Amino acid sequence: MIEIKNISFSYGDNPVLKNVSFNVDSSESVVVMGPSGSGKSTILRLILGLDCPYEGDIFVDGQNICHISEKEKQEIRKKIGMVFQDGALFDSMSVWENVGFYLLEHTNLSIEEVGKRAVEMLGFVGLNAHEIMNKLPEQLSGGMQRRVAIGRSLLSTAPTAMLYDEPTTGLDPQSTENVLELITKLNRERQIATIVVTHQITDAIGFAKRFIVIIEGEVAFDGTLEELRDSKDLKVLQFLAPFRLSFNEVLRKEFFNYT
Amino acid sequence: MLTGVFRRPFYFAETKEQMYLIGIGSLYLVILTGIFAGQGFALAFSNELADFGAKDYLGRIMTIAIVRELGPVLAALMIAARVAAGITAEIGAMKSSNQINALLSFGIDPIQKLAVPRLLALMVMVPVLTIFCDVIALLGGYIIAVFLAHVSGTMYFAAVKERLIFGNLFIGIIKPIVFSFVIAFIACYKGFNAEGGTKGVGKATTESVVLSSIVILVVNFFITKIASSYLKGYL
Numbered sequence: 442m443i444e445i446k447n448i449s450f451s452y453g454d455n456p457v458l459k460n461v462s463f464n465v466d467s468s469e470s471v472v473v474m475g476p477s478g479s480g481k482s483t484i485l486r487l488i489l490g491l492d493c494p495y496e497g498d499i500f501v502d503g504q505n506i507c508h509i510s511e512k513e514k515q516e517i518r519k520k521i522g523m524v525f526q527d528g529a530l531f532d533s534m535s536v537w538e539n540v541g542f543y544l545l546e547h548t549n550l551s552i553e554e555v556g557k558r559a560v561e562m563l564g565f566v567g568l569n570a571h572e573i574m575n576k577l578p579e580q581l582s583g584g585m586q587r588r589v590a591i592g593r594s595l596l597s598t599a600p601t602a603m604l605y606d607e608p609t610t611g612l613d614p615q616s617t618e619n620v621l622e623l624i625t626k627l628n629r630e631r632q633i634a635t636i637v638v639t640h641q642i643t644d645a646i647g648f649a650k651r652f653i654v655i656i657e658g659e660v661a662f663d664g665t666l667e668e669l670r671d672s673k674d675l676k677v678l679q680f681l682a683p684f685r686l687s688f689n690e691v692l693r694k695e696f697f698n699y700t
Numbered sequence: 701m702l703t704g705v706f707r708r709p710f711y712f713a714e715t716k717e718q719m720y721l722i723g724i725g726s727l728y729l730v731i732l733t734g735i736f737a738g739q740g741f742a743l744a745f746s747n748e749l750a751d752f753g754a755k756d757y758l759g760r761i762m763t764i765a766i767v768r769e770l771g772p773v774l775a776a777l778m779i780a781a782r783v784a785a786g787i788t789a790e791i792g793a794m795k796s797s798n799q800i801n802a803l804l805s806f807g808i809d810p811i812q813k814l815a816v817p818r819l820l821a822l823m824v825m826v827p828v829l830t831i832f833c834d835v836i837a838l839l840g841g842y843i844i845a846v847f848l849a850h851v852s853g854t855m856y857f858a859a860v861k862e863r864l865i866f867g868n869l870f871i872g873i874i875k876p877i878v879f880s881f882v883i884a885f886i887a888c889y890k891g892f893n894a895e896g897g898t899k900g901v902g903k904a905t906t907e908s909v910v911l912s913s914i915v916i917l918v919v920n921f922f923i924t925k926i927a928s929s930y931l932k933g934y935l
Contacts (some may be wrong), residue, residue, distance in 0.1 A: 486801070491801055491804055511809070515807035516807065518805050518806065519806070519807040521805065523805040525801060525802060529797060529798035530802075531799055542806060546709075546806065546807075546808055597806070
């Protein structure tokens with residue numbers, strides 16, 4: 442589905458990613474972690490073809506995203522749902538217009554039909570549609586905005602991959618839990634390839650089978666949760682150290698959940 | 701951006717909305733500018749012409765100055781101050797809050813969706829507003845001519861009509877069309893390239909207004925120069 446091959450990228454003279462490689466298969470859920478500024482979000486931008494690496498290749502559905510026309514990129518992007526950090530909702534549009542944006546832009550469905558589907562989608566992401574559909578994004582809480590953003594990404598031509606950029610950053614514990622439940626539900630029910638970028642390890646543990654740790658622009662770790670826990674890599678250990686207590690706590694919970 | 705004008709999809713609703721925002725929103729500015737510029741200009745020239753006993757020529761001078769130069773330039777400067785700032789701030793804010801990337805992720809071309817409707821709206825509304833500015837400025841001149849300079853109203857309008865010839869009208873309509881390109885290109889370019897969050901958007905907005913105002917004045921000079929060479933027989 443998504444294949445990243447030896448990519449290197451820099452913003453001006455500042456190198457961000459160095460020789461990064463990994464694959465994400467259909468229906469696989471992967472968490473990309475790392476400290477702030479390690480280049481995690483840049484990977485998502487590169488997958489969408491918003492930027493291109495100066496070295497290496499990125500293949501989405503077998504197509505090299507940087508060696509195709511803008512029109513072909515647009516077609517690929519239609520198959521990928523992206524939830525940006527802080528939602529990136531269109532602030533001049535109402536909530537239902539945001540959710541129905543793709544349908545309004547790319548289909549000939551009537552306004553009524555789009556509105557109906559937007560209401561259904563808002564219900565699916567756990568929001569009271571009739572209460573918020575005519576509000577502007579700024580009138581919603583952070584957690585609600587994030588869920589509206591997820592709904593907006595889903596109400597397209599059934600995305601085959603979902604990319605989440607720091608989906609829980611800045612949210613209160615209840616909203617964090619709601620958003621994480623939604624991401625997990627989507628991945629399990631719809632079998633959508635999922636990449637979640639986050640620096641909050643404890644949030645990430647619950648819903649992914651595979652973890653990639655990016656430190657200083659390089660892949661420092663790629664493996665399962667157990668392998669991550671047992672990793673002896675100094676950089677990984679340093680990154681995990683502040684979270685070790687809660688990390689073990691979550692692992693213990695996970696263990697009891699499975700047994 | 702230019703090729704986008706002829707490329708699908710066409711965003712008619714956005715273009716209409718922008719035409720309303722630019723046209724109606726800038727109308728009061730253009731009216732105020734036109735009336736005071738016309739009156740000030742007429743006042744200054746009526747005194748000078750009176751010294752030569754040529755007050756009856758006030759309408760001619762007003763027409764040439766307003767239709768060819770002052771009307772298009774003042775209207776464009778006012779629109780640049782208001783609209784270019786708005787366009788740059790809006791697009792810049794969208795960029796800094798990832799909304800531009802969100803558009804791209806939905807397979808939407810931001811240039812087509814945001815820049816082209818604004819360019820089209822400006823191409824229509826800047827000439828229309830300039831015509832408003834010209835008419836109001838000439839009426840302002842009429843008030844001064846009749847009530848302060850004691851020129852006959854009929855004489856004033858006859859002189860105005862006499863100079864409303866092809867060459868003057870052509871220059872008066874070409875300039876706002878060119879200025880609309882200047883405003884749209886600079887405002888959108890600065891918006892799409894705004895970097896550095898809120899501070900960056902503020903900086904881009906200021907640059908957008910300053911740069912479009914300067915370019916309008918420079919372009920105005922060159923159009924006048926070229927027109928006076930090639931349209932000599934029509935002026």
